[in-house]
Amino acid sequence: MKARWDIFCSVVDNYGDIGVTWRLARQLVVEHACNVRLWVDDLRAFERMCPEIDVHLDEQWQEGVEVRFWPTEWRDTASADVVIAAFACQLPPEYMEAMAASARAPLWMNLDYLSAEEWVVGCHRLPSVKFKGVQKYFFFPGFRPGTGGLLREAGLLEQRQAFQQDAAAQRQFLQALGVFATEGARLISLFAYENAGLGRWLDVLSSDVRPTHLLVPEGRILGDVQRWLGVEGLVAGDVHQRDALTVQVLSFVRQEQYDRLLWCCDFNAVRGEDSFVRAQWAGRPLLWHIYRQDEDIHLDKLDAFLALYTAALSPAASAALIALWQAWNTDGDMAQAWKMLLEHWPEVNQHAQTWCLEQGLQADLATALVQFYESWI
Numbered sequence: 001m002k003a004r005w006d007i008f009c010s011v012v013d014n015y016g017d018i019g020v021t022w023r024l025a026r027q028l029v030v031e032h033a034c035n036v037r038l039w040v041d042d043l044r045a046f047e048r049m050c051p052e053i054d055v056h057l058d059e060q061w062q063e064g065v066e067v068r069f070w071p072t073e074w075r076d077t078a079s080a081d082v083v084i085a086a087f088a089c090q091l092p093p094e095y096m097e098a099m100a101a102s103a104r105a106p107l108w109m110n111l112d113y114l115s116a117e118e119w120v121v122g123c124h125r126l127p128s129v130k131f132k133g134v135q136k137y138f139f140f141p142g143f144r145p146g147t148g149g150l151l152r153e154a155g156l157l158e159q160r161q162a163f164q165q166d167a168a169a170q171r172q173f174l175q176a177l178g179v180f181a182t183e184g185a186r187l188i189s190l191f192a193y194e195n196a197g198l199g200r201w202l203d204v205l206s207s208d209v210r211p212t213h214l215l216v217p218e219g220r221i222l223g224d225v226q227r228w229l230g231v232e233g234l235v236a237g238d239v240h241q242r243d244a245l246t247v248q249v250l251s252f253v254r255q256e257q258y259d260r261l262l263w264c265c266d267f268n269a270v271r272g273e274d275s276f277v278r279a280q281w282a283g284r285p286l287l288w289h290i291y292r293q294d295e296d297i298h299l300d301k302l303d304a305f306l307a308l309y310t311a312a313l314s315p316a317a318s319a320a321l322i323a324l325w326q327a328w329n330t331d332g333d334m335a336q337a338w339k340m341l342l343e344h345w346p347e348v349n350q351h352a353q354t355w356c357l358e359q360g361l362q363a364d365l366a367t368a369l370v371q372f373y374e375s376w377i
């Protein structure tokens with residue numbers, strides 16, 4: 001009999017929570033033949049990346065996943081065989097009672113935040129708290145062997161490589177989004193939170209000898225883009241040119257299209273966790289705007305990733321990449337840092353591909369979860 005999985009997603013803000021759980025749910029269905037219910041407390045956030053979602057429905061099927069609205073007033077529901085609390089969200093108390101009452105206690109996991117820090121390896125798969133005899137476990141995604149790995153659908157890297165080798169397919173894809181970049185222009189995607197350093201970066205891009213076409217999905221960085229352009233009310237479809245820099249605002253697209261956008265670009269500025277991982281699968285150089293946390297603990301995460309990511313780079317290229325990422329995340333001088341990075345472009349570009357292939361050798365997160373369940377039963 002197919003294993004039944006319940007994935008709980010509480011949308012805190014932004015799109016990372018639903019982005020990760022929606023990918024995971026689909027992969028469990030398609031690649032591991034699981035029965036998956038995805039409980040989401042904010043269907044509007046979900047709708048942004050999956051326009052087929054009917055925000056008024058409590059129950060619906062999307063791509064083989066049973067999508068359930070997670071209501072504030074919980075209704076009696078039998079527990080599944082595997083229960084995932086995404087990003088440490090609190091399960092409904094009534095559901096926890098149902099887990100405890102079930103003839104066979106489920107495997108209950110906390111799917112944690114992504115981090116490259118070393119301690120993650122030691123905590124991955126460790127028992128956490130118990131509720132009336134039902135044991136919860138920590139499950140950590142990660143970059144290091146000994147963690148749960150990263151979300152990666154079967155054949156993703158092969159699809160990406162084929163697409164990147166097909167200039168016509170890329171052109172067609174971009175044109176469907178309304179993107180007509182001039183020949184030889186550097187393509188950059190920009191998905192970020194508000195960032196005071198943006199202006200200095202755009203200054204240097206606009207005064208470069210090589211043209212740049214900057215693609216900005218609608219979102220939190222638009223205010224900074226507007227300020228730099230000296231315009232108001234930017235919306236999807238708007239295109240503005242300042243010397244060598246063309247800025248184009250894009251609609252928020254579905255996840256598969258966003259992947260393709262990343263695959264088309266020479267450089268991707270991403271944020272959060274999910275777009276960060278997808279940019280790595282694009283095999284292209286990237287810039288991470290990490291989600292800000294209290295007491296700057298996000299900076300430890302940033303350093304841990306940088307240490308791992310740059311370990312195989314030459315000291316000069318590593319210093320350039322670190323300087324750029326630090327500048328972006330701590331309001332440093334983006335102009336100087338970008339110029340430095342360009343000096344090491346071929347090496348950084350090659351490294352992005354090598355890193356992607358190396359990460360691709362690890363078991364993906366969905367497979368790791370299924371393997372954990374199989375070893376647990």
Ligand code: TRH
Pocket residue numbers: 012013014015016017018019020048049191217251252253254255256258271272273274275276291
């Ligand atoms: O939206 P985010 O900033 O989410 C964040 C992080 O996950 C963070 O760790 C978390 O704690 C916080 O939310 C609450 O960034 P992230 O993770 O990259 O998620 C964005 C999702 O949106 C990702 O799945 C990709 C998707 N996306 C699209 O589907 N279409 C688009 O056009 C764009 C720009 C993104």
